[in-house]
Amino acid sequence: MLRHSDYWESFLNSTFRINVAVIGAGAFGRNHARVYHELEQQGEAVHLAAIVDADPVRADAVAREFGARAFGSLDQLLTWNEIQAASVAVPTQFHLATARPLMEAGIDVLIEKPIAATLAEADELAQVAKQYQRIAQVGHLERFNAAVRATYPLLNHPLFFEVHRLSVFSPRSLDVDVVLDLMIHDLDIVLSFVNSPIERLHAVGLPVLTSKVDIANVRLEFASGCVANLTASRVSTERVRKVRFFQPHQYLSIDYGRQDLLVFTVDPSGTNPVPGQPDSMIKVAKPVVGAEEPLRAELRAFLHSVRTRTQPVVPLEDGRRALSVALDILSAIREHGQRIQVPSMQ
Ligand SMILES: NC(=O)c1ccc[n+]([C@@H]2O[C@H](COP(=O)([O-])OP(=O)(O)OC[C@H]3O[C@@H](n4cnc5c(N)ncnc54)[C@H](O)[C@@H]3O)[C@@H](O)[C@H]2O)c1
CATH class of the missing domain: 3.30.360.10 (Dihydrodipicolinate Reductase; domain 2)
Known part of the structure; x- marks a missing residue:
C-alpha cells in the first residue's frame, strides 16, 4: 500500500490512477458507478474500487456488476484506506454525515445535488472542505x-x-x-x-x-x-x-x-x-x-480537479447559492x- 505522501507525489507528477468509491448504490449512485467503470475501460486513469450502501444487498449487486468491492458502511470503507475520491449519492439528508468523514479522511468528494438539506449543513461542508483542503464539487449535472x-x-x-x-x-x-x-x-x-x-x-x-x-x-x-x-x-x-x-x-x-x-x-x-x-x-x-453524456463530462471534470487540485466547475458555494x-x-x-x-x- 502507498503511504499518503508517496501517493500525492506520484499522483501530481503523472496520470496516476485515482481510486474512487461510490457511496449510495441507489438509482443515481449506480449511474456514477457505471460511468466511472466506463471511463476506466476507455483508458482514463481512474479505478472504481468500492461501492458502499447501507443496504448490503444493493452494495453487493452494484459492486458485482462493475467489478468493485462492496462495503456495508462508510466506517468499513475508511478502514480500508485505499480511496482518493468519492461520489456521495445517498439521500440529501445524509450528505453532510457522509461527506464529512470522507473529507476528514483526506478523500475528495463529488456531492450529489442538492448540496444538503439546510444552509447550516452546506456551510459545515464548506468549512470541512476548507479545513482538510479537499476538492468538493456539487453534482449540478446540467x-x-x-x-x-x-x-x-x-x-x-x-x-x-x-x-x-x-x-x-x-x-x-x-x-x-x-x-x-x-x-x-x-x-x-x-x-x-x-x-x-x-x-x-x-x-x-x-x-x-x-x-x-x-x-x-x-x-x-x-x-x-x-x-x-x-x-x-x-x-x-x-x-x-x-x-x-x-x-x-x-x-x-x-x-x-x-x-x-x-x-x-x-x-x-x-x-x-x-x-x-x-x-x-x-x-x-x-x-x-x-453529445457527451452529461454525467460522463461531470465525472471527468471532477477527476481533473482532483488530479490538478484546481477549483471544480461547480464549487460548494454554487451548490449553497442554488439551495438558498x-x-x-x-x-x-x-x-x-x-x-x-x-x-x-x-
Ligand atoms: N444529478 C441528478 O440529476 C440526480 C438525479 C437523481 C438523484 N440525484 C441525487 O442523488 C442522491 C441519491 O438519489 P437516488 O435517487 O439515487 O436515491 P435512492 O433512494 O435510489 O438511493 C439512495 C441509496 O443510498 C443508500 N443509503 C441511504 N443512507 C445511506 C448511508 N447513510 N450510507 C450509505 N448508503 C446509504 C440507500 O440504501 C439507497 O441505496 C440524492 O441526493 C438525489 O438528489 C441526482
Missing part, C-alpha cells in the same frame, strides 16, 4: 450538458427566461419537494447565466400526489432587470426540460434532453422585415454542441398556501 456549455460564450445581457422541467410521476426522491428535487437544476443554471442578486421572488406550488410540493412556479426578479419564470412538475403527463431566454437581439432555446441549442438572432442593422415575411431579418443557428434560493421559494410557497388556505398546507 452544467455539463453540451447545450448549456455552448450557451455560456453567447451570454451578453439575459433579460427574460421561461424555464420548464416537467416529468411524469415516479416514486423516487419523494423525501424532498419538487423544488429541491427538480427545479434546483434550473435554478443553478439560471443563477450561473444571470450572475446578479435576486431582488424579488413570487412563488406558488401544490402537493398533488404526495404530501410535499409536487408542482411549483416561481418568478425571480434580478437586480440586473432580468426576470425568470420557472415551472417544475413531477406529476406531468409529458417530459419537458427546456430553458428559453431573450437577450438584446437574440432568443436562445436550450433543450436539455436533446442537448441542443437554437439561437435566433435579429440583425440590428438589417433591413425592415419584408411585409408578410417577418422572419426575413432573423438568422437561425444551431451551434454544434456534441430553493429554500426561499419553498418558504414563499408555504406562505402563499397558508394565505389562500390550501387544506394540505395549513
Whole structure:
C-alpha cells in the first residue's frame, strides 16, 4: 500500500490512477458507478474500487456488476484506506454525515445535488472542505450538458427566461419537494447565466400526489432587470426540460434532453422585415454542441480537479447559492398556501 505522501507525489507528477468509491448504490449512485467503470475501460486513469450502501444487498449487486468491492458502511470503507475520491449519492439528508468523514479522511468528494438539506449543513461542508483542503464539487449535472456549455460564450445581457422541467410521476426522491428535487437544476443554471442578486421572488406550488410540493412556479426578479419564470412538475403527463431566454437581439432555446441549442438572432442593422415575411431579418443557428453524456463530462471534470487540485466547475458555494434560493421559494410557497388556505398546507 502507498503511504499518503508517496501517493500525492506520484499522483501530481503523472496520470496516476485515482481510486474512487461510490457511496449510495441507489438509482443515481449506480449511474456514477457505471460511468466511472466506463471511463476506466476507455483508458482514463481512474479505478472504481468500492461501492458502499447501507443496504448490503444493493452494495453487493452494484459492486458485482462493475467489478468493485462492496462495503456495508462508510466506517468499513475508511478502514480500508485505499480511496482518493468519492461520489456521495445517498439521500440529501445524509450528505453532510457522509461527506464529512470522507473529507476528514483526506478523500475528495463529488456531492450529489442538492448540496444538503439546510444552509447550516452546506456551510459545515464548506468549512470541512476548507479545513482538510479537499476538492468538493456539487453534482449540478446540467452544467455539463453540451447545450448549456455552448450557451455560456453567447451570454451578453439575459433579460427574460421561461424555464420548464416537467416529468411524469415516479416514486423516487419523494423525501424532498419538487423544488429541491427538480427545479434546483434550473435554478443553478439560471443563477450561473444571470450572475446578479435576486431582488424579488413570487412563488406558488401544490402537493398533488404526495404530501410535499409536487408542482411549483416561481418568478425571480434580478437586480440586473432580468426576470425568470420557472415551472417544475413531477406529476406531468409529458417530459419537458427546456430553458428559453431573450437577450438584446437574440432568443436562445436550450433543450436539455436533446442537448441542443437554437439561437435566433435579429440583425440590428438589417433591413425592415419584408411585409408578410417577418422572419426575413432573423438568422437561425444551431451551434454544434456534441453529445457527451452529461454525467460522463461531470465525472471527468471532477477527476481533473482532483488530479490538478484546481477549483471544480461547480464549487460548494454554487451548490449553497442554488439551495438558498430553493429554500426561499419553498418558504414563499408555504406562505402563499397558508394565505389562500390550501387544506394540505395549513
Ligand atoms: N444529478 C441528478 O440529476 C440526480 C438525479 C437523481 C438523484 N440525484 C441525487 O442523488 C442522491 C441519491 O438519489 P437516488 O435517487 O439515487 O436515491 P435512492 O433512494 O435510489 O438511493 C439512495 C441509496 O443510498 C443508500 N443509503 C441511504 N443512507 C445511506 C448511508 N447513510 N450510507 C450509505 N448508503 C446509504 C440507500 O440504501 C439507497 O441505496 C440524492 O441526493 C438525489 O438528489 C441526482
